[in-house]
Amino acid sequence: MATTLFDDFSPISSKQWKQKIQFELEGADYNKTVIWNSPEDIQVKPFYHYDEDFKTSQIETQASNFKICQNIFVYDVEKSIQKAIDTLERGAESLRFTIQNEKIDIQKLLENLPLENRIVYFNLNFISIDFVKKLDTISIQKKTVFYCNLDPIGHLAREGNWFATSDKNNFETLEKISKATANLSLLSIDSGLYQNAGANITQQIAYSLSHANEYLNRFPDLKKPIVFQVAVGTNYFFEIAKLRALRILFNLIAAEYNPDLECHLLVTPTKRNKTIYDYNVNMLRTTTECMSAILGGADTVANLPYDSLYHKDNEFGDRIARNQLLILKHESYFDKVDNPADGSYYIESLTIQLAEKSLALFKDIEANGGFLKLLNDGSIKKKIQESANKEQELFDTKKEVLLGTNKYPNPEDKMKHDLELFPFVKIKPRKTLITPIIEKRLAEKLEQERLELE
Numbered sequence: 001m002a003t004t005l006f007d008d009f010s011p012i013s014s015k016q017w018k019q020k021i022q023f024e025l026e027g028a029d030y031n032k033t034v035i036w037n038s039p040e041d042i043q044v045k046p047f048y049h050y051d052e053d054f055k056t057s058q059i060e061t062q063a064s065n066f067k068i069c070q071n072i073f074v075y076d077v078e079k080s081i082q083k084a085i086d087t088l089e090r091g092a093e094s095l096r097f098t099i100q101n102e103k104i105d106i107q108k109l110l111e112n113l114p115l116e117n118r119i120v121y122f123n124l125n126f127i128s129i130d131f132v133k134k135l136d137t138i139s140i141q142k143k144t145v146f147y148c149n150l151d152p153i154g155h156l157a158r159e160g161n162w163f164a165t166s167d168k169n170n171f172e173t174l175e176k177i178s179k180a181t182a183n184l185s186l187l188s189i190d191s192g193l194y195q196n197a198g199a200n201i202t203q204q205i206a207y208s209l210s211h212a213n214e215y216l217n218r219f220p221d222l223k224k225p226i227v228f229q230v231a232v233g234t235n236y237f238f239e240i241a242k243l244r245a246l247r248i249l250f251n252l253i254a255a256e257y258n259p260d261l262e263c264h265l266l267v268t269p270t271k272r273n274k275t276i277y278d279y280n281v282n283m284l285r286t287t288t289e290c291m292s293a294i295l296g297g298a299d300t301v302a303n304l305p306y307d308s309l310y311h312k313d314n315e316f317g318d319r320i321a322r323n324q325l326l327i328l329k330h331e332s333y334f335d336k337v338d339n340p341a342d343g344s345y346y347i348e349s350l351t352i353q354l355a356e357k358s359l360a361l362f363k364d365i366e367a368n369g370g371f372l373k374l375l376n377d378g379s380i381k382k383k384i385q386e387s388a389n390k391e392q393e394l395f396d397t398k399k400e401v402l403l404g405t406n407k408y409p410n411p412e413d414k415m416k417h418d419l420e421l422f423p424f425v426k427i428k429p430r431k432t433l434i435t436p437i438i439e440k441r442l443a444e445k446l447e448q449e450r451l452e453l454e
Helices: 014-024 077-089 106-110 129-142 152-159 167-180 192-197 201-218 236-254 281-296 315-330 345-367 371-376 379-396 444-453
Strands: 067-074 094-099 119-124 145-150 185-189 226-232 263-269 300-302
Touching: 067 077, 067 315, 077 094, 077 106, 077 315, 106 129, 119 129, 129 145, 129 167, 145 226, 152 167, 152 192, 152 201, 152 371, 167 185, 167 201, 185 201, 192 201, 192 226, 192 379, 201 226, 201 236, 201 345, 201 371, 201 379, 226 236, 226 281, 236 263, 236 281, 236 345, 263 281, 281 300, 281 315, 371 379
Parallel strands: 067 094, 067 300, 094 119, 119 145, 145 185, 185 226, 226 263, 263 300
Antiparallel strands: none
């Protein structure tokens, strides 16, 4: 009769492990010494153990299917075509075009690109029925999958104004586009805005879901996936759990409208912890963030070049960012195992706790009138700012560390001569319907002070 190795050992309970740790602490307080509280008010324990009270998230992720995405800002069509062809030949599997206006010749941009059986994203900073209809026709001709990433609510949150003159016009236009197209996924959620502005993880998940629920209420017959454009931060295990919890809760909420409706996670590293001084550390940050994205179940990962804060798009920065993902995929074998977080009691526990806290916040938002109402009256911005201020204080007091910036800075490091872009919050006075949610990096004030002293 077959026996297992572990039959020779008696099981050890959580209580026994805790008693052993307390003994080794030699009188130090267990709760104060080895347990810490996250900004989401989750107590992180020194060990996690399977017992009868343990709950599993039962979420399935497919790391084997994640795609490497290249970001391309379309200004000069010819240069964008050359960049797209080059990046596809050098390992990119997907493209994300950012298009500022509908004057761009989209037919010319796409007609000679090898797009068959690829996924292509379009971040459109406008809303146009004719433009999207062209995309629909091209996607059918090219036998490819296009995600339009239209997000009027996200545009309102980021810019303070709708695409058109009112929310009614935006939603009416979306409905017309939906009826006029057959092959496109239209809707996107600008989830990265909340992370980059300083929201904690519970807020990011709840706001993203409530944001999505505004669309689901207006388009209950939606069948194409909704794209969540998510930013991941430096808290490695929490970010893995964040993506898992987001997918669990979306499936739970979407089931009330259409059980087959899916969310598609397009993930990129956050800008919030990136720096202009000791900028090579940004590569270390983006590497672990991309790892979190893959292990958490991202469908597509678009890396952030280490110099994106202060340099214009350049071949070297793009190549390094792409190669980081190629190494993770083809040399570190991150695509070889589906459900890679299975069996990690820590990640499972974080996933469940984040899901429960986020769902409670989501329900509170809906009970108080929904996301749009709270966005319009400033409540969402206020809550995000409160979280951002707490994190900023931790950075300013060096409790939250960015190496090379607020700890172990190199005094010989000079950057004033190397700034091609303005890397700080830009002031753009204009009339807005609401006060927009502003993205801001933790190191901005410190960096400005250093630049003045150069």
